[in-house]
Amino acid sequence: MKTYHDPVLAEAAVEGLNVLPGGRYVDATYGGGGHSALILEKLQQGKLIAIDQDKDAAANVPDDYRILFLNQNFRYMRNFLKLYGLLPVDGILADLGVSSHQFDQAERGFSTRFEGPLDMRMNREAGLTARDVVNEYPSEKLADVFFLYGELRNAYKIAGAIDKQRKVAPINTTTQLTALLNKLAPRGKENKFFAQVFQALRIEVNQELDALREFLVQSAEVLRPGGRLVVISYHSLEDRLVKHFMRSGNFRGEIEKDFFGNPLTPLVAVGKTIMPAPEEMERNSRARSARLRIAEKRE
Numbered sequence: 699m700k701t702y703h704d705p706v707l708a709e710a711a712v713e714g715l716n717v718l719p720g721g722r723y724v725d726a727t728y729g730g731g732g733h734s735a736l737i738l739e740k741l742q743q744g745k746l747i748a749i750d751q752d753k754d755a756a757a758n759v760p761d762d763y764r765i766l767f768l769n770q771n772f773r774y775m776r777n778f779l780k781l782y783g784l785l786p787v788d789g790i791l792a793d794l795g796v797s798s799h800q801f802d803q804a805e806r807g808f809s810t811r812f813e814g815p816l817d818m819r820m821n822r823e824a825g826l827t828a829r830d831v832v833n834e835y836p837s838e839k840l841a842d843v844f845f846l847y848g849e850l851r852n853a854y855k856i857a858g859a860i861d862k863q864r865k866v867a868p869i870n871t872t873t874q875l876t877a878l879l880n881k882l883a884p885r886g887k888e889n890k891f892f893a894q895v896f897q898a899l900r901i902e903v904n905q906e907l908d909a910l911r912e913f914l915v916q917s918a919e920v921l922r923p924g925g926r927l928v929v930i931s932y933h934s935l936e937d938r939l940v941k942h943f944m945r946s947g948n949f950r951g952e953i954e955k956d957f958f959g960n961p962l963t964p965l966v967a968v969g970k971t972i973m974p975a976p977e978e979m980e981r982n983s984r985a986r987s988a989r990l991r992i993a994e995k996r997e
């Protein structure tokens with residue numbers, strides 16, 4: 699199979715799923731199918747439901763009767779599993795964010811490395827683009843995006859610079875945006891600054907945190923007791939949601955207890971957070987910020 703994505707923490711993630719030969723698994727972020735290929739190696743007569751909101755992922759799906767590919771947002775996972783009569787499932791994997799394939803295509807606008815249109819949609823049929831956010835959001839709302847999703851301290855200055863420029867002419871490309879904001883980037887930390895600016899826009903365009911919250915809640919519902927949820931995240935906003943949900947079943951991270959003091963949590967965390975070994979980080983730059991968490995549905 700053509701692999702356009704070196705799967706991050708592949709062994710640990712698939713091991714975390716505890717694949718049973720006849721089980722039913724969901725790869726909620728199919729991408730290049732790297733993780734799925736490993737799941738399929740362990741699966742005999744079982745079923746793999748592969749989801750990706752990017753149509754491009756369909757080209758990587760092998761001709762294999764065990765796979766059902768759904769070109770959908772994983773925030774609708776439960777409904778589709780119900781529709782196809784595939785409930786409950788034995789394990790769910792999500793390797794969040796954007797694939798190397800998406801980053802490396804200049805015309806998708808995800809990367810600070812290339813000149814491209816300010817697009818950033820994982821699903822190219824969705825309405826909102828980064829260009830719309832940058833040119834049409836009220837200045838206050840734009841500042842919130844940079845502050846909340848980019849964790850940028852100078853969010854108001856960034857929004858202000860954009861607002862001033864767009865009154866003159868629309869900002870259409872990645873390079874127009876980086877040239878405009880260059881003066882606001884801390885010296886020597888330009889790469890990190892632009893990564894945060896682009897991350898903020900991408901999260902807003904794809905509504906990534908809302909989709910993740912909905913997906914996590916549904917995961918706890920569709921897993922069979924003892925089934926596993928494995929999530930790889932790439933920044934602290936995602937990881938915090940995953941950590942809190944696995945620990946407590948809510949996004950505040952507060953464990954509620956019943957009358958007898960038993961925790962009312964749907965999942966139980968399995969082991970500690972796993973991070974890639976230095977060799978993997980060296981080999982694959984995407985792996986550098988990866989965090990893998992595993993949880994099991996309470997019996």
Ligand SMILES: C[S@@+](CC[C@H](N)C(=O)[O-])C[C@H]1O[C@@H](n2cnc3c(N)ncnc32)[C@H](O)[C@@H]1O
Pocket residue numbers: 703704705706726727728729730731732733734749750751752755770771772773793794795796797798820909910
């Ligand atoms: C990091 S890549 C996954 C790579 C994959 N594990 C592999 O081994 O090739 C993330 C993929 O998830 C998809 N994705 C991200 N958020 C999604 C969502 N809410 N619903 C469906 N797909 C999503 C992206 O389009 C991208 O292809």
